[in-house]
Amino acid sequence: MKVYRIEVNKVLCTGCNDCVVSCPVNFDQLKEKGYLNDKNAVILVKNGYANEVYDENRTINCTGCGICVEICPQKAINIKIVQLL
Numbered sequence: 001m002k003v004y005r006i007e008v009n010k011v012l013c014t015g016c017n018d019c020v021v022s023c024p025v026n027f028d029q030l031k032e033k034g035y036l037n038d039k040n041a042v043i044l045v046k047n048g049y050a051n052e053v054y055d056e057n058r059t060i061n062c063t064g065c066g067i068c069v070e071i072c073p074q075k076a077i078n079i080k081i082v083q084l085l
């Protein structure tokens with residue numbers, strides 16, 4: 001199975017939160033549950049910079065849509081496709 005993973009350059013990231021609020025997966029979860037946390041978000045700002053939230057066993061994952069990459073003012077996000085065994 002192939003999955004999308006995002007990488008955030010912590011040197012470039014300012015923690016502005018734009019990626020978190022622009023992500024459609026996060027938005028759908030926020031609408032459905034009313035909150036974002038480690039269980040349902042796919043990207044969250046913690047400790048001053050954005051962090052991918054990923055777990056192989058999750059049903060909610062990054063779709064690779066690229067919106068966060070486009071919206072990031074620092075160009076700090078990259079997407080990669082990972083083949084899981």
Ligand code: SF4
Binds near residue numbers: 012017018073077
């Ligand atoms: S949009 Fe870019 S600079 Fe802002 S928190 Fe996300 S990765 Fe960091």
Ligand code: SF4
Binds near residue numbers: 022026043
């Ligand atoms: S690529 Fe799309 S689904 Fe994945 S974290 Fe970025 S905005 Fe969200």
